[in-house]
Amino acid sequence: MKSKAYTLTLDQVEGELSSLGNSIDTAGLVLNLIYRSRHKSFEQFTQLSKKASEHFQNNFGYELPKVIRRQDSTDGTVKLLLGLEDGESVESVLLPFYKKYTLCVSSQVGCAMNCKFCFTATQGFKRNLKAHEIIGQVMKAKEILKEMGEKRDIANVVFMGQGEPLHNFDALKEAIHILTEPKGLGLGKRSITVSTSGYLPGLERFEELGGVNLALSLHSTRDDVRSKLIPINNRYPLDSVLEQINRLKRHERQTVEYEYLLINDLNDSKDDAKDLARVLMERTHMINIIPFNPFPGSIFERPKPERVEEFKQWLVEEGARVMVRKTKGDDILAACGQLKS
Ligand code: SF4
CATH class of the missing domain: 1.10.150 (DNA polymerase; domain 1)
Structure with a gap:
């Protein structure tokens, strides 16, 4: 191929x-x-x-990656397991939102970051994807939409699938260049979001990506708790990551989202909410609360819906900007942190 x-x-x-x-x-x-x-x-x-x-x-000459398995959620989410040239595979997820689709793409086979709440981490790191393997996920997903007779197209691409995208920086940069070529796929820079666990060497190069949106997996303001969830926090503590984000030149309408995975009895107290608001208040922010999505063998629990609402309200009372991400595709293990080849 x-x-x-x-x-x-x-x-x-x-x-x-x-x-x-x-x-x-x-x-x-x-x-x-x-x-x-x-x-x-x-x-x-x-x-x-x-x-x-x-x-x-x-x-x-080119061919599209092969679909090894396709799963359709009751909410319209479509998860694709795509076969790569060397026999490895990755998952991509098509998420319907009103008049458009968002495609969640993978950047690596497996992942080296070993986050404790993530199904991908349990498979370890295999290899980086090449740029054409990232673009291949987009092309294949577009073809699937056409086969479904779907009129809606992919309007947003989020690097939130398998892998730490900033750990595969050169391929990420090349893929974004191709995604945003006006005569090619023609996506706008603000239609692309790169999510990171806080991989500092990649954040130091983030401006090279030319103004795409950034999402930081924050999950706790306490280094002891964050290091338990995201071991790379031991090497690049939250303060150094936030300082680097402060240094980034911001483009018009470029957003920085702070993702907060809400886990029962771990980071969902009123004090956690107050600390989170305090840390982010001085910066332009949007907090995205993601109730934990369980996967086979996971050691954490999802908080009750009432606690999710309470946590959101505590943040609002502190003056924070916050939204709760609606879980999509959890019945087919396609929600955040549930992907695995
Ligand atoms: S959450 Fe992201 S960075 Fe962390 S192990 Fe999973 S895929 Fe890697």
Whole structure:
């Protein structure tokens, strides 16, 4: 399988066309055909000369990843287990929201961060995904939507699937470049969110991503509790992570969300809420409360709905901006922290 076409950028297509002695005027069209049409072969691109189409086919021919398993939730969420070229697999999740879909993509096979609340962590780290494997998830999900007869398209891509995206920075950066190419997939920077456990070396490079949204898995303001949940907090404590986020240059409408996984009897007290509000009040913030999603063998419990509401109210009383994320796809283990190959 050759999937390199999913890494082609406008500049590269122009370079290829001009090295073949072709006008670069068709570069945008080629890119459009690769990323937006259902063509499976460059030979079907009648706008290209025979020589150019053969060159692209031989060097950049592509196929979509195979769906190993598809699960449909009662709430419309679709979870895909996608087979990669080397026999590994990753999961992507399509989440319907009103007039659009959000696609949650994976950035690694497994994950090295070993977060204690996460199903992915139980499989360990296997390898980084390449950019074309990230884009392949988007392309395959688009095809599935078409097969479903769905008129709604993918309007948002969130890097919240398997893996720590900032731990695979170069492929992440390349994938975002491709996702936002106007003549290709054409997503806006603010339609993309990168979620991190607080991997500081990646946060130090975050501005290279050009203004995509950031989500930090915060989960506790206390280093002892946070380190238990997210072991990497031992190496990069919360203060250093928040200081680095402070240093980031903010683009217009670029958001930073603070995700707070609410776990029964661990981080759901009134004092936890007050501390959380105190730490975030001085910064532009949005707190996203995610009631814990259990998975087979998990040691934590989901708080009762009344406690989730109470926790939210405590934050509101402190003046914090907060929302509770509605759990989607938990009946098929597609909710946050429940993905595993
Ligand atoms: S929560 Fe994210 S960073 Fe942590 S182990 Fe799971 S996939 Fe990795």
